[in-house]
Each structure stands twice: as C-alpha cells, then as structure tokens.
Amino acid sequence: MWVYVKDLKKYIGQDVELRGWVWRSRSSGKIAFINLRDGTGIVQVVVEASSVPEETFNNAKKLRMESSLIVKGHVKEEPRAPGGVEVHATEVIPLQIPHEDFPINKPDHSIDYLMDHRHLWLRSRRQMHILYIRDAVLKGIRKFYWENDFVQVDTPIFTGAIGESAGNLFEIDYFDYGKVYLAQTGQLYLEAACMALGRVFNLGPTFRAEKSKTRRHLIEFWMNEAEVAFYEHEDNLKLQENLVSYIVKYVLENAAEHLYALKRDISKLEKIEPPFPRITYTEAVKMLQKKGFDIQWGDDFGGDEETEIAKQFEKPVFVTHYPRKAKAFYMQPDPENPDVVLCDDLIAPEGYGEIIGASQRIHDYDLLVERLKEFNLPIESYDWYLDLRKFGSVPHSGFGLGVERTIAWIAGLEHIREAIPFPRTLYRVHP
C-alpha cells in the first residue's frame, strides 16, 4: 500500500510502499541507510544485507542523492529516529539514478548559486517548509473571505494605463490594439465588482516595473485585494485587522510544525489579534521628528521610518490620514481636514514593512474628475471608472495586502524572495 511519510506513524507494524527521492544515503558492506523524502517529510529506510535479497541491497548501494525510488518495507517504531519511525526495507526499486552530482548538497551555497538552481533548491527542507507556510497563508486568506460571505472576483492582468501610478508599468504589444500593461492592481475593477456583488476580493499576481532591489521587493508579487460597498474608513480598518489576525491564527493552527522548523518565534505571532494600534500620519511625523529623523509633514516614510514606527508596537500598526498629495488620486478626503485622506497603511512588526495599503474611495463624480485633473491624469482613460460614480454611487472602501510580505513576516524570512516559488527580481527571471 502506497503511503506518505507524514502518515507513517499510523502504520507501525505494517508493510507499506513509499515513493520518493533520496535525500541522503550512506552505505557499507552490511547495512545501508536511505533518507527518503516524498514532499510530506523525511524518513530513514534501513536496508540490512543479512535480511534482504542481494539485488535489493545492491540497489540500495547504487543510489545517490536525489535518485527517485520506490521502497517496500516494514514500519517500525524507532526512538532514535527524528520522526519516531523507520522503515526496514524488503525491496528497493530505483526509478532514475542521476548521472551527476546533485548541485545543492550542503548548507553554505551562495544566494546567486541557489537562485540559479531555484528549480532544484525547492527540494531542500527549508524551502519545503516555507512553501507549506505560503500555502497556509493563501488558504487562510480564502477561508476568511468565504466565511465572511465575500465573492472572489478575478481581475485582469492585461489592463489599460490606469491604476495607482502611470509610471512603473510593464508594456506589452497587444496585436493591432497597441500597448497594454501588466496589472499593478485590480482595485479599479474590484470597485466595479463591489457595486454588483457588495463584498468582493481577488487573489493573484501583480507587476511593478520599479527598479527596486531590497529585501522587501519583488517585480512580480501576489496581492490580495478586497473592496466593500457602503464600507467607510472605520469599517475598512476593522476588516483589515480581522483578516490579518485570521491569517496568522490559521497558519499557527495549520502549519505550526513548519514555523518551528524555521525556528520562528511563535510567541510573537500568538499576540496578533484585533484591535491593532493606530497612529495618524501627523502623529507619526511628530514622533519621528522627536527621535531625530529628518522628515517634514508631507514627506512619505522610507524604510527606516517605517521600521521605527513598527518598533513601538508588538502588533501590526495602522498609520492613517496621510497627506492628500502623498497618496493616490482616488482617496476620499477627510471631512474634518481636506488636506488628508481617509487611508491607512498597515505596517508589520519586526521591520517587515508595509503589508497593506488601503483607503476609502471617492464616490462623488465631480470630486473624482477634479482629482484626476489635479494629478494630471488623462480623463478619457478613466471613462468606465467614472461611470461607476454615475450609476448609484455609494461610499466604498478597500485595500491591497502584499502576500509575500505577509508570508515573509509570518515565516520570519530575511528576504522576500524565498516567499514565492520562482521569484522575479530586478536581474533575475531564470529559472
């Protein structure tokens, strides 16, 4: 019977079949050890010359790192083994034995080398744990929305030249139509969809042609955006803190073993629950000035400033009410102070940076047109977006969550590139 390594404890005393790859192997004249991995875990297979046919033992000796194989054997409880069980082989069937060394065979390869071999690097234990955590984050996101009666609406990847900023777009030739662009955001489309369905979300890749190369940036990254009709600023904040807390809790409940394997400090994640602390932009600037930062009201925060703000809190912190001129054209002005807008950035703890950008959107047609002019944007490109304000316009709010930054924070990664299976960075699109 074919079973997976993670389930072996249920089969103690029974005969099973394992299918997988050689993680490590050692052999001598009398005994061979095969550490077999199958994507769910690693188990040691013992092959004793004295108790198997000669062919089986010879097969075991031929194996090298990353050989694929089928093992039939008996599951035994073994306190000396890390997983508590071992398999004593009765049959070893090699499927394919490499003709050359596996390129990744020790812990101290350079990052350049590892990235060149990303397709093989994924087989290492650390990457496996991270990908399980990524999977849990994505499942947690979907489950949160489904439990809260949101509708998943998938937004296009080819778009016209509209979005958060007209620069930084990847240009594509679209047959005879001319230029189209890879989506930086699905927000404008979600605004359309929320007027149809009320509560909507998307989840998928987005693209920024920004020449950013830091530990927090990818050129292609996944974003989860949500948009809710009739939600105003305060409702939006609550939605965000509930979502982020839910994701963390979901990962703790479903992928804790992988967090432990990465030596993540779980106690810091256990504190993540609503409500999150809030600070206005203006308060943040005053606080930073007191600490000696060279920042004026109206400037946006850099990485150091964000980290300083985050250091004050154990939970993610909302920074709200940014200056209108520092933010996108579509944000609703604060009725109490038209120089600032009803928006927030959510900054993750421990220096992981901004994981959410959010705002209440302008729902008044005339005000939106005024803003487009103020930002020197081509009004004709926004015809359909303006239509949304002509037909039953209502206040609405939404946000975008950076999936890889969220993963990097939860998993405690030093660099965002490990949070996605095949990262696209400034100088790397291969493999």
Next chain:
RNA sequence: UCCGGCGUAGCUCAAUAGGCAGAGCGGGUGGCUGUUAACCACUAGGUUGGGGGUUCGAGUCCCUCCGCCGGAGCCA
C-alpha cells in the same frame, strides 16, 4: 537610475607587501561503521568572469565590459 560590494576547482572560501594557485566540502575507488553534516585511505579536478593596460613578474594594481549581491528612491 544612483551609491557600495563581490566574481579563484563542481560548491564554499584562502593565497603576507605584486613573487611556485591551496584547503575544506562534494565526486570517484577501496575500507569500515546503527549511520543521520558519518569516518579513514587513495584519487581526479584550474583560461583566477571577458577584454585591454602597467610591470622582469598580476588572482592581487589601473581601465573597460559582463554577471550577481546589498542599499536608496518608489511601493505591497
């Protein structure tokens, strides 16, 4: 784009002040062992990223190109 750094064996690195290119790991062969980053012996493995220059002599100094890494700006 700007600032900074790196590039030497399959991998990770060393090489005093410009003076014989080395080690560990990995590979191969043999041995040995309830091993798990195994161990022991032997062994193979090099256009020092490319090009140019200075010098009696360049891995080392200079110029240039390429590749990558870190950061800034911008953002999630």
